[in-house]
Amino acid sequence: AQTVTQSQPEMSVQEAETVTLSCTYDTSESDYYLFWYKQPPSRQMILVIRQEAYKQQNATENRFSVNFQKAAKSFSLKISDSQLGDAAMYFCAYRRRGTSYGKLTFGQGTILTVHP
Amino acid sequence: DAGVTQSPTHLIKTRGQHVTLRCSPISGHKSVSWYQQVLGQGPQFIFQYYEKEERGRGNFPDRFSARQFPNYSSELNVNALLLGDSALYLCASSVNGDHGYTFGSGTRLTVV
Numbered sequence: 529a530q531t532v533t534q535s536q537p538e539m540s541v542q543e544a545e546t547v548t549l550s551c552t553y554d555t556s557e558s559d560y561y562l563f564w565y566k567q568p569p570s571r572q573m574i575l576v577i578r579q580e581a582y583k584q585q586n587a588t589e590n591r592f593s594v595n596f597q598k599a600a601k602s603f604s605l606k607i608s609d610s611q612l613g614d615a616a617m618y619f620c621a622y623r624r625r626g627t628s629y630g631k632l633t634f635g636q637g638t639i640l641t642v643h644p
Numbered sequence: 645d646a647g648v649t650q651s652p653t654h655l656i657k658t659r660g661q662h663v664t665l666r667c668s669p670i671s672g673h674k675s676v677s678w679y680q681q682v683l684g685q686g687p688q689f690i691f692q693y694y695e696k697e698e699r700g701r702g703n704f705p706d707r708f709s710a711r712q713f714p715n716y717s718s719e720l721n722v723n724a725l726l727l728g729d730s731a732l733y734l735c736a737s738s739v740n741g742d743h744g745y746t747f748g749s750g751t752r753l754t755v756v
Binding site: 532561563565570571572573574575578619630631632633634635636637 | 677679684685686687688689692699700702732734736743744745746747748749750752
């Protein structure tokens with residue numbers, strides 16, 4: 529069974545600074561997807577960034593980038609130039625590739641606080 | 645474009661009662677998944693439906709059931725509610741899960 533672990537229950541950052549959220553996972557599969565989702569107090573899960581395991585290049589989306597280390601089964605999220613609107617709960621998630629369906633396995637989440 | 649819509653947004657039920665939660669996926673999305681999120685934790689997978697067939701079931705008791713209709717909307721049913729069923733229930737849809745899932749804002753269920 530796949531597991532996803534986020535070892536940082538809470539993180540904080542000053543506005544305009546950079547913060548990195550950690551995620552490790554365990555799987556015996558070789559082909560899969562990894563995601564970071566953001567959940568603000570409004571409750572809706574918002575997809576932040578997606579990484580395909582067969583791609584060595586780290587994904588980037590504007591101020592968000594990942595450091596994907598497949599051998600170490602590590603998938604961290606870096607937020608640059610942090611903004612007040614980045615404050616939320618962040619979840620790392622895993623999905624096996626190969627079907628048009630398939631569950632997401634989530635980590636426990638990291639609460640990110642952004643200080644002005 | 646309308647996103648994933650869930651109804652109701654909030655619900656209070658008594659132990660032992662039955663509840664039905666509803667989800668309308670984004671137009672064109674054939675896959676619908678349900679997740680339970682207990683306060684302060686990550687979502688836990690309950691069910692997945694694709695093309696109106698159950699494609700996956702999480703580790704939940706038989707009191708939980710679901711179905712997907714011809715228009716791809718979905719219902720989650722929970723019988724004999726327990727206090728521990730109090731949670732945020734999230735619905736997610738996708739065209740192809742490879743590109744991630746779009747979530748609704750959830751139904752907050754409180755069992756008293």
